[in-house]
Amino acid sequence: xxxxxxxxxxxxxxxxxxxxxxxxxxxxxxxxxxxxxxxxxxxxxxxxxxxxxxxxxxxxxxxxxxxxxxxxxxxxxxxxxxxxxxxxxxxxxxxxxxxxxxxxxxxxxxxxxxxxxxxxxxxxxxxxxxxxxxxxxxxxxxxxxxxxxxxxxxxxxxxxxxxxxxxxxxxxxxxxxxxxxxxxxxxxxxxxxxxxxxxxxxxxxxxxxxxxxxxxxxxxxxxxxxxxxxxxxxxxxxxxxxxxxxxxxxxxxxxxxxxxxxxxxxxxxxxxxxxxxxxxxxxxxxxxxxxxxxxxxxxxxxxxxxxxxxxxxxxxxxxxxxxxxxxxxxxxxxxxxxxxxxxxxxxxxxxxxxxxxxxxxxxxxxxxxxxxxxxxxxxxxxxxxxxxxxxxxxxxxxxxxxxxxxxxxxxxxxxxxxxxxxxxxxxxxxxxxxxxxxxxxxxxxxxxxxxxxxxx
Ligand code: BES
Ligand code: MN
Ligand code: MN
Numbered sequence: 001x002x003x004x005x006x007x008x009x010x011x012x013x014x015x016x017x018x019x020x021x022x023x024x025x026x027x028x029x030x031x032x033x034x035x036x037x038x039x040x041x042x043x044x045x046x047x048x049x050x051x052x053x054x055x056x057x058x059x060x061x062x063x064x065x066x067x068x069x070x071x072x073x074x075x076x077x078x079x080x081x082x083x084x085x086x087x088x089x090x091x092x093x094x095x096x097x098x099x100x101x102x103x104x105x106x107x108x109x110x111x112x113x114x115x116x117x118x119x120x121x122x123x124x125x126x127x128x129x130x131x132x133x134x135x136x137x138x139x140x141x142x143x144x145x146x147x148x149x150x151x152x153x154x155x156x157x158x159x160x161x162x163x164x165x166x167x168x169x170x171x172x173x174x175x176x177x178x179x180x181x182x183x184x185x186x187x188x189x190x191x192x193x194x195x196x197x198x199x200x201x202x203x204x205x206x207x208x209x210x211x212x213x214x215x216x217x218x219x220x221x222x223x224x225x226x227x228x229x230x231x232x233x234x235x236x237x238x239x240x241x242x243x244x245x246x247x248x249x250x251x252x253x254x255x256x257x258x259x260x261x262x263x264x265x266x267x268x269x270x271x272x273x274x275x276x277x278x279x280x281x282x283x284x285x286x287x288x289x290x291x292x293x294x295x296x297x298x299x300x301x302x303x304x305x306x307x308x309x310x311x312x313x314x315x316x317x318x319x320x321x322x323x324x325x326x327x328x329x330x331x332x333x334x335x336x337x338x339x340x341x342x343x344x345x346x347x348x349x350x351x352x353x354x355x356x357x358x359x360x361x362x363x364x365x366x367x368x369x370x371x372x373x374x375x376x377x378x379x380x381x382x383x384x385x386x387x388x389x390x391x392x393x394x395x396x397x398x399x400x401x402x403x404x405x406x407x408x409x410x411x412x413x414x415x416x417x418x419x420x421x422x423x424x425x426x427x428x429x430x431x432x433x434x435x436x437x438x439x440x441x442x443x444x445x446x447x448x449x450x451x452x453x454x455x456x
Pocket of ligand 2: 086120152179381
């Protein structure tokens with residue numbers, strides 16, 4: 001531990017400078033205009049992996065953006081850790097809400113502000129630096145493989161093929177991912193589950209063209225009004241989702257499990273204050289921690305139609321649209337929920353409009369084991385670096401690859417995230433506390449150490 005801290009201390013500024021270089025690439029996977037930048041980011045990651053001591057570093061092409069692979073095999077008979085991360089980021093919009101530009105990393109108040117600072121560049125880069133540290137101090141106790149992809153934020157469409165075509169190369173005893181949150185530095189925690197996702201886009205068409213809202217208004221159904229009603233009807237007065245069959249496969253937690261989960265520190269007053277809302281909202285009968293971790297949800301991510309430019313335009317629009325995501329929990333299936341949504345939406349639509357549902361990407365929910373060697377190694381590592389036992393929590397977000405690794409490779413994951421829920425992931429002014437970045441670099445070598453020890 002002393003040696004780890006010493007190495008981090010001596011290389012502090014360089015670690016940060018390198019992360020800043022990484023954050024300067026606008027690697028937005030959703031927007032094709034950043035294609036060039038995506039390749040440059042992959043090259044940068046590959047170069048840093050090599051410099052840290054990885055072998056067989058390769059930028060593997062896919063039908064979409066490339067996957068960066070690298071490894072250090074100490075001894076084939078030793079256990080192997082597969083580190084997964086993603087170098088792509090969410091679009092930075094709306095730009096005018098950023099205090100400093102999203103791709104010009106800036107430190108304010110001991111925090112790094114930039115798109116990707118926490119999700120996931122700042123977090124996977126900790127692993128590259130921790131690996132460098134283990135190589136430089138000659139303390140790497142097991143084999144490590146890195147797989148850093150560029151399409152996580154758009155659904156990892158090409159990752160499945162890569163994984164199934166590279167089973168031998170990716171073979172490992174555990175997948176280690178830092179792409180989730182912890183409660184705080186005072187209350188370190190480990191996420192033990194992630195929700196799945198069904199993402200759909202709906203289109204409601206009324207008349208065949210935009211109409212004068214005075215001439216035709218009152219005689220023809222307005223698709224925006226219809227869509228608003230359809231969406232509103234998808235939660236009942238207790239905020240349960242009304243899609244028939246939606247809850248059929250939901251695994252209810254035992255009262256013991258619920259009790260455990262609700263022990264995690266949570267301050268409702270603070271929570272409301274942070275978000276500037278005077279009341280919370282959610283499914284009746286469940287706490288906030290349960291609502292965000294163990295219950296499925298349906299959220300509108302975007303809704304539009306008609307005139308949304310400056311000033312007023314009296315128009316009865318022909319079309320209205322919405323993007324809707326549903327977060328899933330064990331044992332819901334993304335494909336089935338998408339189908340149920342589609343059937344329901346088509347059923348409840350009035351004859352005055354036509355509706356179309358287009359499924360986007362999805363992912364399956366997962367629960368990660370807490371009785372495994374790898375989880376125990378993470379517990380021990382955190383206990384040593386933070387001086388406190390980590391609290392197990394359930395994450396509300398989704399990392400579809402986790403279920404895929406389990407299915408394709410039969411490997412379970414440890415989610416050792418160092419971000420905070422308040423890091424503004426996917427929103428303006430995304431940040432990562434510098435302290436969390438260094439804490440991660442310090443904790444990761446301990447994970448490897450204990451994982452190798454406990455595997456013996
Ligand atoms: N890192 C996040 C997921 C996450 C964040 C999990 C915080 C737990 C806590 C990941 O990059 C992400 O944003 N995933 C998407 C899903 C993906 C299919 C686009 C999500 O959760 O919306
Ligand atoms: Mn992420
Ligand atoms: Mn993300």
